[in-house]
Amino acid sequence: MNQKELINSIKQLKEIKPRQEWVSLVKSQILPNKTWSIANILPQLNYQTLHLLQKVKGQRRLAYAFATLVFIIVGMFGFAQYTVPGDLLFSVKKITESQDPFQIAYNRSEELVQILKENKTQNIASAVSEFKASISGAAKNLVLSLTQQDNKKSLKELKDIAAEVKKIQDNQKQAETLGIDISQTEEVKELDNALSSLVKDQIDDLEKATLTESQQKALGQAKDLYSQQKYSDALEEILLISE
Amino acid sequence: MNNPKEQFSQIYDQYIEKIYRFVYLKVNSQEIAEDLTSKVFLKGWEAYQNQGDSIKNPGAFLYQIARNMVIDHYREKGRTKTISADFALQIADPTTSSHDKAILNADINVIKTAIQGLKKEYQDIIIWHYLDDMPIAEIAKSLGKPAGTIRVMLHRGLKDLKDVINRPTLTS
Numbered sequence: 001m002n003q004k005e006l007i008n009s010i011k012q013l014k015e016i017k018p019r020q021e022w023v024s025l026v027k028s029q030i031l032p033n034k035t036w037s038i039a040n041i042l043p044q045l046n047y048q049t050l051h052l053l054q055k056v057k058g059q060r061r062l063a064y065a066f067a068t069l070v071f072i073i074v075g076m077f078g079f080a081q082y083t084v085p086g087d088l089l090f091s092v093k094k095i096t097e098s099q100d101p102f103q104i105a106y107n108r109s110e111e112l113v114q115i116l117k118e119n120k121t122q123n124i125a126s127a128v129s130e131f132k133a134s135i136s137g138a139a140k141n142l143v144l145s146l147t148q149q150d151n152k153k154s155l156k157e158l159k160d161i162a163a164e165v166k167k168i169q170d171n172q173k174q175a176e177t178l179g180i181d182i183s184q185t186e187e188v189k190e191l192d193n194a195l196s197s198l199v200k201d202q203i204d205d206l207e208k209a210t211l212t213e214s215q216q217k218a219l220g221q222a223k224d225l226y227s228q229q230k231y232s233d234a235l236e237e238i239l240l241i242s243e
Numbered sequence: 244m245n246n247p248k249e250q251f252s253q254i255y256d257q258y259i260e261k262i263y264r265f266v267y268l269k270v271n272s273q274e275i276a277e278d279l280t281s282k283v284f285l286k287g288w289e290a291y292q293n294q295g296d297s298i299k300n301p302g303a304f305l306y307q308i309a310r311n312m313v314i315d316h317y318r319e320k321g322r323t324k325t326i327s328a329d330f331a332l333q334i335a336d337p338t339t340s341s342h343d344k345a346i347l348n349a350d351i352n353v354i355k356t357a358i359q360g361l362k363k364e365y366q367d368i369i370i371w372h373y374l375d376d377m378p379i380a381e382i383a384k385s386l387g388k389p390a391g392t393i394r395v396m397l398h399r400g401l402k403d404l405k406d407v408i409n410r411p412t413l414t415s
Binding site for chain 2: 001003006007009010011012013014015016017018019022023026027029030031
C-alpha cells in the first residue's frame with residue numbers, strides 16, 4: 001500500500017458517523033427548545049426582556065384600570081340620566097344636560113311632575129328648589145338678551161323660547177293639579193316679567209313696521225294675549241307675523 | 244444572529260460528527276464515544292455562555308475539550324493513553340466486534356484499528372488533516388507548534404500507520 005492508497009483508506013473513516021437520533025437527543029438536552037412554561041422561559045430572559053414584560057404587564061394593568069374607570073364613569077353618567085332632584089347622582093345629570101336655560105327649566109318642571117306623580121315625597125322639596133332656580137336662570141338669560149344687543153335672540157331662538165315656556169306652563173298646571181302650586185313663586189313672576197318685556201318690545205317694533213291686513217289682525221290678537229298676561233301665546237302670535 | 248444559543252446550535256451541527264469521530268477513533272466504543280462527545284458539547288456550551296466572545300476558534304476549542312475528555316476517560320479507567328497495536332487488534336478485531344461489522348467494512352476497520360495503535364499526537368494530526376480536512380497551519384496553531392514540525396509528524400504518523408497495517412496480525 002503506497003501513501004496515496006493509505007490516505008484514501010484513512011479518508012474512508014469519514015463514514016464513521018454518530019447515530020442521528022443520538023445527535024438530535026444530545027442537542028435537545030444541551031440546547032433545549034423553548035417551551036411555553038413560564039418557569040422555563042423566565043430564567044432565559046435577560047433583563048431587558050423582563051423589563052419589557054413588566055412594562056407590558058404594567059401597561060395591561062393600567063389599561064384594565066382605565067377601562068374599568070371608563071366603564072364606571074359611563075355607567076354613572078348613564079344611570080344619572082334617570083335621576084331626579086334629591087337623588088345622589090342628580091348633580092352628574094346636571095353636568096351632562098343642555099346649557100340652554102329654557103331647556104333646563106323645562107327639564108326641572110318635567111322632573112317635578114314625575115316626582116309628584118310617583119309620590120316621591122322626599123324629593124319634592126329638592127325638585128321645587130331646582131325648578132325655581134332654573135326658572136330664575138331662564139328669566140335672567142332673557143332679560144340679558146333684552147338689555148344687551150350682543151345677546152339679542154334670533155327668531156328661531158325666540159320660537160324655541162315660546163315653545164319651551166308653553167311646555168313649562170303646562171307642567172306648572174300639572175303640578176298644580178297634583179298639589180304643588182308654583183305659579184305664584186318669585187322666580188315664575190320674574191320669568192313672566194322678562195317675557196312681558198320681550199313681548200312688549202316685539203309689539204312696539206311691529207307697530208312701527210308696515211303690516212298687511214292679516215298681519216295687523218294677528219298683531220291685534222297678540223296685544224289681546226299680552227293684556228291677558230298670556231305672554232308665551234302672544235309671543236307665538238308675534239312670531240307668526242315676523243315670518 | 245446575536246443569540247449565543249443559535250450560534251452554538253450552528254457550531255454543534257458543524258462539529259458533532261467530527262468530534263464524535265475523533266473520540267470514537269480513540270476510545271473504540273460507540274457507547275463511550277457518545278457519552279464523551281455529549282460531555283464535550285455540554286462543557287463547550289457552558290464555556291460558550293460565559294466566554295463566547297473570547298472563543299475565536301470554536302472547532303479548536305471543542306477538539307481541545309475532547310482531547311482532555313479522552314485523557315480523563317483513560318485516566319479514570321486506569322488505562323494508558325496510548326494503546327499498543329497488539330492490544331488494539333484484540334479489542335477491535337472485526338471478527339469479534341458485531342457492532343463494527345455492522346457499520347464498517349473490513350478495510351475501514353483495518354485503518355481504524357491501525358490508527359488506534361498510533362501515538363496519540365499522530366492520531367490527532369492524521370484525524371484532523373485527513374478526516375476533518377484541517378489545514379497544516381491550523382493544526383500547527385492549535386497545537387502551538389511550527390507548521391514544519393506538524394508536516395514531519397504527519398509524515399511519521401503515516402509511516403507508522405503503514406507499518407501497523409502491514410503487520411501480519413492486522414492484515415491476516
